[in-house]
Amino acid sequence: MPGIAMQGVVHRYGDEVNTDVILPGRYLALRRPEELRVHCLEGLDPGFVDRVRPGDILAVGRNFGCGSSREHAVVALRAAGVGAIVAVSAARIFYRNAINLGLPVLVCPEAALALRAGEPATIDLEHATIHQGGATWQAQPLGAEVRAILAAGGLVPRVRALLAA
Amino acid sequence: MTGLTITEKILAAHAEGGSARAGGIATIRPDVVLLNDVSGPLAFEQFEAMGAARPFDPARIVLVADHFAPAPNVAAAGAIRMTREFAARHGIAHYYEPGSGGIEHTLLAELGMVGHGGIVFGADSHTCTAGAFNALGIGFGSTDLAAALATGRLWLRVPDSIRVALTGAPGPYVTGKDVILEVIRRIGSDGAADASLEFGGPGVASLPVDARMAVANMAVEAGADTCVFEGDALSAARAAETGAPAAPPVAADPDAAYRARIAIDLGALEPIVARPPSPAAGVPVGALRGQRVDQVYIGNCANGTITDLRQAAEMLRGRRVAPGVRLVVVPATQRIWRQALAEGLLDALAAAGAAVSTPTCGACFGGHMGILAAGETAIATTNRNYRGRMGDPDSQVFLANAWVAAAAAVAGEIVPPGSLPVPAEAA
Numbered sequence: 001m002p003g004i005a006m007q008g009v010v011h012r013y014g015d016e017v018n019t020d021v022i023l024p025g026r027y028l029a030l031r032r033p034e035e036l037r038v039h040c041l042e043g044l045d046p047g048f049v050d051r052v053r054p055g056d057i058l059a060v061g062r063n064f065g066c067g068s069s070r071e072h073a074v075v076a077l078r079a080a081g082v083g084a085i086v087a088v089s090a091a092r093i094f095y096r097n098a099i100n101l102g103l104p105v106l107v108c109p110e111a112a113l114a115l116r117a118g119e120p121a122t123i124d125l126e127h128a129t130i131h132q133g134g135a136t137w138q139a140q141p142l143g144a145e146v147r148a149i150l151a152a153g154g155l156v157p158r159v160r161a162l163l164a165a
Numbered sequence: 166m167t168g169l170t171i172t173e174k175i176l177a178a179h180a181e182g183g184s185a186r187a188g189g190i191a192t193i194r195p196d197v198v199l200l201n202d203v204s205g206p207l208a209f210e211q212f213e214a215m216g217a218a219r220p221f222d223p224a225r226i227v228l229v230a231d232h233f234a235p236a237p238n239v240a241a242a243g244a245i246r247m248t249r250e251f252a253a254r255h256g257i258a259h260y261y262e263p264g265s266g267g268i269e270h271t272l273l274a275e276l277g278m279v280g281h282g283g284i285v286f287g288a289d290s291h292t293c294t295a296g297a298f299n300a301l302g303i304g305f306g307s308t309d310l311a312a313a314l315a316t317g318r319l320w321l322r323v324p325d326s327i328r329v330a331l332t333g334a335p336g337p338y339v340t341g342k343d344v345i346l347e348v349i350r351r352i353g354s355d356g357a358a359d360a361s362l363e364f365g366g367p368g369v370a371s372l373p374v375d376a377r378m379a380v381a382n383m384a385v386e387a388g389a390d391t392c393v394f395e396g397d398a399l400s401a402a403r404a405a406e407t408g409a410p411a412a413p414p415v416a417a418d419p420d421a422a423y424r425a426r427i428a429i430d431l432g433a434l435e436p437i438v439a440r441p442p443s444p445a446a447g448v449p450v451g452a453l454r455g456q457r458v459d460q461v462y463i464g465n466c467a468n469g470t471i472t473d474l475r476q477a478a479e480m481l482r483g484r485r486v487a488p489g490v491r492l493v494v495v496p497a498t499q500r501i502w503r504q505a506l507a508e509g510l511l512d513a514l515a516a517a518g519a520a521v522s523t524p525t526c527g528a529c530f531g532g533h534m535g536i537l538a539a540g541e542t543a544i545a546t547t548n549r550n551y552r553g554r555m556g557d558p559d560s561q562v563f564l565a566n567a568w569v570a571a572a573a574a575v576a577g578e579i580v581p582p583g584s585l586p587v588p589a590e591a592a
Contacts, residue, residue: 016354016443020551021558025530028203029233029240031210043553063355063388067549068530069290071207071306089355092390093290097306145190145320159215159312 005124006104008055008083010132012117015061017044019094022065022073036072037079048080055083057123059115062087064105065094074098084123086130086139088112099146100155106130108139125150168418170326171393172361175301175415179284181318187325187422194318195225195286195303197278201269201526202230204288204307206247211311221317223257227278229269230262232526237533267498267524270294270302270382270466275498280409281396286313291466291548293389296381297374298403299396299414301361304385324361324390325424326417327352331368333432338582340476341376342468342546342566345383346437347429350447357389360424363417365395368431374403375472379566382467383548386444436569438544438579441561442552450569453579460543461486461574462555463567464495464522465529468546471501471508473567477519478510480571483588486518487577493535495522519574531555537562544573 021043023036030036041048058064058077064087065073074097077085085098088109098105104125111130114137115121121132128139142150152158169177169186176185181192198221200208205228212220220226228248233241245262252260259276266272270291273279283300285292288310295302305319313319329348348362362384364377372380377394384392394400396414404411438453440446463469463477474496486492494514496502502524505511511521520535527534529547537543537556543563545555550562563579572582 018549018551020531020549020554024553024558025532026536026556028530028532029238029244031207031244043551043558063358066354066388067290067385067551069204069288069304069306071204071308074306075207089358091355091388092359093304093306096309100306100308143190143322155308155312156211156214159217159315163216163315 005122006055006083007120007122008057009053010057010059010115010117010119010121011052013044013058013060015063016066017060017064018067019065019070019073020067023070023076028070028072031072033075033079036076040076040080052081054081056081057121058082058085059112060085060087061112062089064090066091069093071097074101074103078103086112086115099149102150102154104150106139108137111137111139167422168420170421171363171415171417172301172324172326172391175282175284176323178282185323187323189323190320191323192318192320193284195284195313197225197227197285198310198313199227199269199273199285199287199292200310201232201289202234202245202248203232204310205251206244207307208288208311208314209247209251211308212314215311215315217315220255220314223255226257226314227259227273228252228257229266229272231266231268232530233532234525235263235523263523263525265499268466268469268526271469271497274298275407275500277408280404281400281412282415286310286319290385291382293384293391294378294382294466296384296392297377297394299394299400301391301393303391324359326361326363327357327425327427328423329362329364329427329429330366331364331429331431332366333368333430334371335431335434338436338568339434340566341372341379343434343437344429344431345380346439346447346564347434348427349383349387349445351427352387354386354443354445355388357384357387360389362387362389362392364392369395370397371431373472374399375470378470379467383444386548436566436582438569439550439564441550441563444548444550444564450579450581456579457542458490458544458573458578459541460535460537461490461492461570462528462535462543462545462547463570464497464527465547466497467548468567469495469497469501471504473546474505474510476567477571478513480568480582481517481575482513484517484575486574490574490577492519492574493522493528494519495527496524498524528555544570544579546570
């Protein structure tokens with residue numbers, strides 16, 4: 001699995017961060033990562049793209065990514081540098097989109113609420129654990145399909161391999 | 166072992182291996198795969214990257230340019246061209262754009278591609294609209310649908326089911342919109358997460374199919390994976406009218422297992438308005454009396470049907486849009502637009518001061534055709550009122566049915582629709 005141990009600085013957001021605020025609808029005719037990156041979280045926190053560094057971690061509340069199925073939201077988060085998301089809960093379509101593009105989402109309410117912003121945290125994808133300053137949290141284990149997709153590096157390489165077989 | 170829900174039965178009928186139980190993982194072959202000009206181009210690129218030579222079955226793929234259509238800028242024109250070219254390259258006959266099509270979910274039903282027991286996989290969250298037809302519509306992102314295009318199937322977790330039992334009949338100015346806003350108000354924006362909302366009971370008969378579409382459309386705003394209505398004579402008649410495959414309705418077993426049950430007495434409902442920034446923030450319309458609006462938007466995949474246009478026209482006939490208020494009306498499909506023309510609805514709306522648009526997703530998602538400036542307030546028959554949804558992050562949107570929206574256009578503020586003075590020529 002890529003990035004079995006990942007480290008990044010934590011950015012915190014609350015509940016119901018929907019895909020409209022992650023990537024506002026007026027930009028949906030764009031699809032290149034570099035075009036979408038600059039608008040990432042523009043509807044909620046326009047300064048985010050200037051603060052985020054590659055590999056950083058989002059700690060977020062309930063129902064993250066709810067609303068529109070726009071995969072552009074995940075493309076924007078990845079292009080901005082987000083390495084992983086730790087959520088109280090995540091909306092189904094967003095969760096699938098993120099996994100399909102190789103962006104891990106760990107569901108762990110305790111960690112999502114406890115992680116301190118501005119400080120580094122580490123994620124062990126293999127064991128679905130989250131670590132910060134001596135504390136460790138166990139996230140919900142990833143399902144077999146999700147692990148297979150992440151292990152392949154996303155759904156595109158996974159389907160490519162299946163089609164070639 | 167308990168019996169099966171409607172959702173489990175429909176999924177099982179499309180599952181590799183032939184079974185589907187809530188909580189399990191199943192590989193599902195949908196009847197129809199649906200993409201638009203926003204989700205499509207990303208999916209087409211992923212389809213190519215997967216090394217897929219051709220789609221699984223061109224006859225079961227529907228591509229609709231509806232979000233940025235007609236194209237408001239060069240980037241959108243390019244996305245629509247990609248969609249059109251993908252259709253041409255792979256022999257996909259079901260390609261639609263302004264002039265021939267409309268908003269994908271309303272259009273799909275009109276085309277007779279969704280009927281009792283069917284499954285639609287759509288790269289759009291409001292694919293759940295298909296639930297109105299005793300079918301399952303399930304929304305996905307672009308890469309998932311690229312895989313569906315390439316292989317004709319996707320894995321999913323079989324959802325739990327939540328039974329929504331409807332009784333009674335709605336009173337004046339109460340519509341399907343109010344039913345779903347009440348459900349979301351009660352269970353919250355993730356109350357149906359990992360679940361299918363199954364609407365049934367004697368009250369279903371009092372909801373015309375258009376009203377059921379308004380209900381089903383917003384199941385995703387309760388966090389639902391999908392939703393489904395019980396089928397009946399009305400859904401069978403609609404299927405016959407559109408030419409959808411004739412099939413008996415799929416019913417739940419009497420001992421089917423539900424995660425939760427919700428009871429709604431339609432006769433006790435009032436028109437409900439959802440306050441920004443959440444579809445779950447519904448209150449009775451009277452509680453918002455006096456809330457000023459700058460724009461009224463009647464349309465979208467939830468409420469752009471002929472039924473909605475009739476309601477709006479009835480409210481506006483003999484009346485005028487209030488000074489300082491814009492009213493934008495968007496029939497959901499070309500066929501609905503023409504029917505509204507034939508019935509005199511478009512003229513009634515335009516005479517009252519409405520701007521009537523060609524079918525498009527338009528301003529619903531903040532794309533074009535009426536987006537909001539900072540500080541502006543809209544009331545809309547759309548399905549989302551998140552921060553900045555229809556434009557500037559400092560604009561706001563109230564969600565309501567077409568009666569309430571049209572009444573607000575006349576009054577310039579939110580009012581109970583029955584409270585407008587009788588128009589002069591009718592007095």
